[in-house]
Amino acid sequence: MTDTTATPTSASNASASSRSLSRRDKRNAKASQRNYKNRLKQEKGPKMTRGQHASSWALHFIMFVMAAYCIIPLCWLLFSATKSNGGLYNSFGLWFANSKNGGFQLWQNLVGTFSYSGAIYGRWLLNTIIYAVVVGFGSTVIAAFAGYAVAVMKFPGRKALLAVTLAFMSIPTTIITIPLFLMYSKIGLVDTMWSVILPQLSFPFGLYLMIIYAQQSIPISLVEAAKLDGANHWTIFWKIALPLLSPGFVTVLLFSLVGAWNNYFLPLIMLSDRSNYPLTVGLNLWLKMSGDPSVGGGLPDSYIITGSLVAVVPLIISFFFLQRYWQSGLSAGAVK
Amino acid sequence: MAHSATVDAGKVHPARTNRRKKDRGRKEKWEWSGLAFSAPYVVMFLFGTILPLLYALYLGFFQTKMIGGESFAGFSNYIQAFTDPLFWAGFKRVSLYAVIQAPLLVILALCAALILDSGRIKHIAVPRILVFLPYAVPSVVAALMWSYIYGQDYGLVGQVFKLFGGKSPDLLSSKFIMFAIMNIVIWGFMGYNMLIYYSSLRTIPDELYEAARLDGASEFRIAWSIKIPAIKGSVVMTLVFCLIGAFQLFNEPNLLQSIAPDAIPSSYTPNMYTYTLAFKGQNMNYAAAVSLVAGLVTMVVIGIVKFIGDKWSDND
Structure with a gap:
């Protein structure tokens, strides 16, 4: 639409020397049109009918309820992590405990959580970070290599790789978890950190995203020009392709990191040595211990809750600061 | 080249x-x-x-016996898996779960996306990030958190009921447990689906709405007749993802099991059943057969849904 209105102005300046000028005109035309639209909107604003007012109020209300539904449990978690075990049961869930019920205990809870049972929680947090970082970067780099190859090169098996990736993209990894356990226990990989890392290094959805990003952002002509200058694909990948791919790289990295951080089924079935557990499996163990009086040994619920909060905070922060990448990953998945 | x-x-x-x-x-x-x-x-x-x-x-294809070790068993494991009542009971349970949960999740997320896209909401970025936030919470932590919130006596739900002078039902009893799980999953994924719909709604050109508005169509009419048909493809895709999630259900019931062991048997879902077989039963051969049969059945269901969904979204 903007094009049709902009062409007359640019066509009138179509002499060879005034290219930049016509481009500026185009931009101006676009801007003025945007202004016009905004003015239209503003004019429409105050003139809303009573019915429109009511429906707009209703829409705000529904949105408010939905947002509240999503955010209240997280607020509960935040408030609960500040309470002593007694405060947890005797004070309202969405406010701090008063001093009679133990008062503000966040620091004591953090100390307790991190020092309980030989500081095992810190070990789990460290493991989770190792799993997430190794799997995140490993799978993203591997996907970037393969995505670059599929998008730019012509090699035997290219089509097969593409087809298999598309087929396995929507196959849930849980289907493969039990067979993985059976095979890895046969070859003695079970109960090592590798048993959790290796299966996650191939990430079909990540490869799919990489192929799309590579096709959109790496101009073939640029690759071919570089080849004429004597560059090989290795150099082209690092010097040209990867910088162009970087927004896509961050998106895939984010999805992969979060997937590994949140993974539960795979480490649950692979690991039996507690010191290899990630947070998800460790918290489950604590929940079991607190429910079982014979093993509990005085594990307070407040430690489990504080531990849950610590497990969630890094991801929530990443969501706030990396929204742009989440959006782009989701919309790339949606247009498929 | x-x-x-x-x-x-x-x-x-x-x-x-x-x-x-x-x-x-x-x-x-x-x-x-x-x-x-x-x-x-x-x-x-x-x-x-x-x-x-x-x-x-x-x-x-093999079986392991106490005496004699491993021997070829032909299709017997697979036949047994296909006729295993515990497997099919779990399958029926997740089917019921899927039939209720998937449409509910899609409708809620679609409503949220349409409201965001309606242009009537101020400060769109705030509700958008708030509704998306639960997606950041690992499903295990979400289940853990909700299990405390559901608490009949001391949980948030119990407290709210007490505030109004009532007593909350036991949400972790076998009567309500399925809905309790549904709520946890819907809570986690509503924002994710909403964002997918919202980003496909943004790709619809404005001209379509303007023409409809000139013809006097209401916003609801526009949402129903233009917006929803335009993003059919995304709806089908997310519906398939929901179904996959439903048939592969494991994390939430597995975690809740340690709190409500009576309400959640070890064969509650097909995945929990294979987990139990592989991990606790030690019958690896049979566990392998059941896990493949479970995967196969899931893939068939998903294939059927995808086929119908694609037909529906191409049908214009």
Whole structure:
């Protein structure tokens, strides 16, 4: 639409020397049109009918309820992590405990959580970070290599790789978890950190995203020009392709990191040595211990809750600061 | 490729629009280095997906006896898996779960996306991020958190009921447990689906609405007759994802089991059943067969839904 209105102005300046000028005109035309639209909107604003007012109020209300539904449990978690075990049961869930019920205990809870049972929680947090970082970067780099190859090169098996990736993209990894356990226990990989890392290094959805990003952002002509200058694909990948791919790289990295951080089924079935557990499996163990009086040994619920909060905070922060990448990953998945 | 480079390098056009055709038109040399670039992925994929599947298939054909060790068992494991009442009971349970949960999740997320897209909401970014936040919470932590919130006496739900002078039902009893799980999953994924719908709604050109508005269509009418049909594809895709999630249900019931062992048996879902077989029962051969049968049945269901969904979204 903007094009049709902009062409007359640019066509009138179509002499060879005034290219930049016509481009500026185009931009101006676009801007003025945007202004016009905004003015239209503003004019429409105050003139809303009573019915429109009511429906707009209703829409705000529904949105408010939905947002509240999503955010209240997280607020509960935040408030609960500040309470002593007694405060947890005797004070309202969405406010701090008063001093009679133990008062503000966040620091004591953090100390307790991190020092309980030989500081095992810190070990789990460290493991989770190792799993997430190794799997995140490993799978993203591997996907970037393969995505670059599929998008730019012509090699035997290219089509097969593409087809298999598309087929396995929507196959849930849980289907493969039990067979993985059976095979890895046969070859003695079970109960090592590798048993959790290796299966996650191939990430079909990540490869799919990489192929799309590579096709959109790496101009073939640029690759071919570089080849004429004597560059090989290795150099082209690092010097040209990867910088162009970087927004896509961050998106895939984010999805992969979060997937590994949140993974539960795979480490649950692979690991039996507690010191290899990630947070998800460790918290489950604590929940079991607190429910079982014979093993509990005085594990307070407040430690489990504080531990849950610590497990969630890094991801929530990443969501706030990396929204742009989440959006782009989701919309790339949606247009498929 | 070297030939086309000389042609191409002269005129710089940004996209690869004609690349496919060109590939076919000319006999070009393979670029063998492509194999090297995709090798790490292929090796990991073989090692992390294909070989385990083949190994499980192989295992399923054997049986291990206390005396005599491993022997070939033909299809008996697979036949037994296909007729295992515990497996089918779990399958029925997740089917019921899927039939209620998936439409509910899709409708709620669609409503949220349409409201965001209606242009009537101020400060869109705030509700958008708030509704999306639960997606950041690992499903295990979500289940753990909700299990405390559900608490009949001390949980948030119990407290709210007490505030109004009532007593909350036991949400972790076998009567309510399925809905309790549904709520946890819907809570986690509503924002994710909402964002998918919202980003596809943003790709619809404004002109379509303007024409409809000129014709006097109401906003609800526009949402129903223009917006929803335009994003059918995304709706089908997310519906398939919801169903996959439902049939693969494991994390939430597995965690809740330690709090409500009476309400959640070890064969509550097909995945929990295979987990129990592989991990606790020690019958690896049978576990392999059941896990493959469970995967196969899930894939068939998903295939059927996808087929119907694609027909529906192409049908204009």
